[in-house]
Amino acid sequence: EEKPAEWKLRNTHHVLNFYSLPRFDTEPEDDIRKYIGALIGNTVHRSLERHGEWLDSTKDEQLVWIHKMVDVEIGLALAELGEEQASVLSADEIQKIKAQVVKLLDTAKGSEIKPLVIAEGKVEIEFLLPIAGYVIQGRIDKLLNQGGVVEIIDWKTDAGAAKKSIDHHQFQMKLYALALLNCNLIPQEQDFVRARLVLLEHDALHTYEFSKQDLKKFEKELAGKMQEMNQKLLEEVDREELQVLFHAMPDQR
DSSP states (O other): OOOOOHHHHHHTTEEEEEEEOSSSSHHHHHOOOOOOOOHHHHHHHHHHGGGGGGSSHHHHHHHHHHHHHHHHHHHHHHHHOOOTTHHHSSSSHHHHHOOOOOOOOOOOTTTTTTTHHHHHEEEEEEEEEEEEEEEEEEEEEEEEETTEEEEEEEEOOOOHHHHHHHHHHHHHHHHHHHHHTTTTOOOOOOOOEEEEETTTOOOOOOOOEEHHHHHHHHHHHHHHHHHHHHHHHHHHHHHHHHHHHHSOOOOOO
């Protein structure tokens, strides 16, 4: 929704972030909804990273720990957004957030998902993926090595239909798989990259497997789309800059 010239100025180094934090600059109701969703997602992710501190505790101890985590995340978010946002959440909304986080983390203790939570692996792996003159920046929730097979684990707190989430996040998982492949993190003998989407709201686990050949084809297609995007962007910027220049010129008639 930004003007092309402003977008270009803000992305001078051509680094594209795969995710963005919601701000309170445009539509307040929509931003608050995104803000609440981001708080829930952030708290669940941080809690799963630190599962050793609460997973095997009693029910009451878990509730205390999780509620404190929500308070910490809210404090961090408010510090990020500034004092003017200090009253953006009511006490009732905060309680609803805590209840939802408790529900999602309770699902993470299920028989199918818990092994992925407690498995030894690296968390919050950041990557930079160069594509067609741009660099895509991203972060993988968890990376496992299961019997010599490297797996991507991604926690999702989506509330929509499970199939819709699976279809929607396929591009993201494919992008992560390509990043691992291009960083030479996939063993030579492994001819595919596996990504597991954990849908906590649905207590479901979906597995994608992308062949190395498909990922290289995807890379070429993505490069083509980004080149097209860049060309359109340049055309829009040139047009806008010409308009600015035209209006700035004195009338010499």
